[in-house]
Amino acid sequence: MTETPPVLEHRASFPLPAAPERAFRALVEPAALSRWFAEHVRVEPRVGGAFAFHGRAAFATPSAGEATQRLVAFEPGASLAFQWTIHGVDTEVRWTVTPGETAETCRLEVVHTVRGALPFKRPRHVLDDLWRMTAGNLMDHLAARADVVLPDFISDRPEVRVSIDIDAPPARVFRALLDPALMNRWLGGAAQVDLERRQYSYGWSYDVEGRSVAGGPTRILELVENERLVTDWPDWRGEPDQPTTRVTWLLEPLRDGAATRVTIVHDGFGSMVDRSDYQQGWLGFAEQLREVVT
Numbered sequence: 001m002t003e004t005p006p007v008l009e010h011r012a013s014f015p016l017p018a019a020p021e022r023a024f025r026a027l028v029e030p031a032a033l034s035r036w037f038a039e040h041v042r043v044e045p046r047v048g049g050a051f052a053f054h055g056r057a058a059f060a061t062p063s064a065g066e067a068t069q070r071l072v073a074f075e076p077g078a079s080l081a082f083q084w085t086i087h088g089v090d091t092e093v094r095w096t097v098t099p100g101e102t103a104e105t106c107r108l109e110v111v112h113t114v115r116g117a118l119p120f121k122r123p124r125h126v127l128d129d130l131w132r133m134t135a136g137n138l139m140d141h142l143a144a145r146a147d148v149v150l151p152d153f154i155s156d157r158p159e160v161r162v163s164i165d166i167d168a169p170p171a172r173v174f175r176a177l178l179d180p181a182l183m184n185r186w187l188g189g190a191a192q193v194d195l196e197r198r199q200y201s202y203g204w205s206y207d208v209e210g211r212s213v214a215g216g217p218t219r220i221l222e223l224v225e226n227e228r229l230v231t232d233w234p235d236w237r238g239e240p241d242q243p244t245t246r247v248t249w250l251l252e253p254l255r256d257g258a259a260t261r262v263t264i265v266h267d268g269f270g271s272m273v274d275r276s277d278y279q280q281g282w283l284g285f286a287e288q289l290r291e292v293v294t
Contacts, residue, residue: 005115005116005117006115006116006117007113007114007115008113008114008118008123008124008127009111009112009113009114010110010111010112010113010114010124010127010128010131011109011110011111011112012109012110012128012131012132012135013107013108013109013110014107014108014110014131014135014138014139015100015105015106015107015139016097016100016105016106016107016108016138016139016142017104017105017139017142017143018104018105018106018142019103019104019105019106020077020078020097020098020099020100020106021077022142023097023106023108023142024076024077024078024097026138026141026142027080027095027097028043028045028080029043030042030043032141033053035141035148036134036137036138036140036141036148036150037053037057037058037134037137037138038053038054038055038057038058038061038150039054039055039056039057039058039150040053040054040055040058040064040067041053042067044071045071045074045076045080046071046074047071047072047073047074048070048071048072049070049071049074050069050070050071051069051070051071051080051082052067052068052069052070053067053069054066054067056150056151056152056153056154056155057150057151057152057153058153059086059130059151059153059273060086060087060153061084061086062153062154066085068085069082069083069084069085070082070083072092073094077097078096078097079094079095079096079097080094080095081093081094081095086114086118087118087119088116089114089115089116089117089118090114090115090116091112091113091114091115092112092113092115093110093111093112093113094109094110094111094112094113095108095109095110096108096109096111097109108135108138110131110135112127112131114127122239125237125239126273128276129273129274129275129276130273132276132277133151133273133275133276133277133279135277136277136279136280137149137150137279139280140280147283149161149279151272151273151275152272153271153272153273155272157267158267158269158270158271158272158274158275159265159266159267159269159275160264160265160266160267160275160278160279160282161263161264161265161266162263162264162279162282162283162286163261163262163263163264164261164262164283164286164287164290165254165259165260165261165262166259166260166261166262166289166290166293166294167258167259167290167294168259168260168290168293168294169253169257169258169259169260170226170227170251170252170253170257170260171226172293173251173260173262173289173293174225174226174227174229174251176289176292176293177229177249177289178193178195178229179193180192180193180203182292182293183202184203185288185292186285186288186289186291186292187202187203187204187285187288189201189202189203189204189216190203191203195220195223198219198220198221199218199219199220200217200218200219200220200231201214201216201217201218202215202216202217203216204216208236208237208238209237211238213236213237213238214238215236215238216233217231217232217233217234217247218231218232218234219231219232221246226251227250227251228248228249228250228251229248229249230246230247230248230249231246231247232244232245232246232247233245233246233247233266233268236276242270243268243269243270244268245266245267245268245269246266246267246268247264247265247266248264248265248266248267249262249263249264250262250263250264250265262286262289264282264285264286266278266282
């Protein structure tokens with residue numbers, strides 16, 4: 001008797017900063033896809049046509065020989081679905097673009113169906129992180145950001161690295177990393193800092209899969225005044241057996257100390273997919289920090 005393979009269906013929805021027609025073009029035009037999705041893309045926009053992609057940024061599909069994806073559904077301007085074999089397991093991805101609240105916005109609905117057992121401890125979390133990361137890059141592409149950062153799934157040192165220049169001296173920026181009143185203005189939490197005990201919290205609290213999680217850092221690992229702050233970063237879903245990562249803030253003086261280059265490095269991930277949408281998250285917080293100190 002042949003066993004029926006397990007079926008996992010992951011659904012996600014993301015707001016996009018573009019009209020539906022423009023957003024759909026970004027899903028099918030190879031030049032756009034190579035900027036936010038995978039380095040190498042070939043598309044034949046018809047059912048049965050190729051939707052082939054591979055490269056360092058293509059999850060579990062680094063080589064051209066693995067780029068066998070084909071379209072199984074195609075509705076111009078509205079939706080498409082493609083077959084994607086991941087670690088030998090048959091999966092199907094459906095992208096649907098729906099109108100947003102204004103004429104210049106829309107939503108991307110993602111349904112990823114897996115027919116078999118992916119070789120991950122928590123496959124649903126892997127898919128969730130994958131599509132958070134992917135949709136974040138699509139949002140950046142549609143917003144015409146110059147700093148779309150494709151993931152490198154081949155790298156043995158997965159990390160997030162964000163850099164921003166701020167028109168304020170390092171001392172002022174550093175204070176905003178340690179003063180709870182200032183932190184709350186760019187983090188939106190209820191921050192608590194105890195330098196003597198090296199305790200450090202953003203004061204975040206949210207629900208994940210039916211349980212309450214205290215997110216963000218818990219302690220200071222290293223502090224060099226006006227130059228460097230390193231904190232821990234427990235798993236954002238509150239999974240106790242997931243590795244604790246690390247966030248490093250580096251402050252470099254510019255223009256004789258009148259300005260500061262802030263670089264945020266988030267590393268220690270078990271794999272690149274665990275990076276999730278931190279790239280966009282840290283860039284957003286860096287931009288809010290700049291608004292607070294300038």
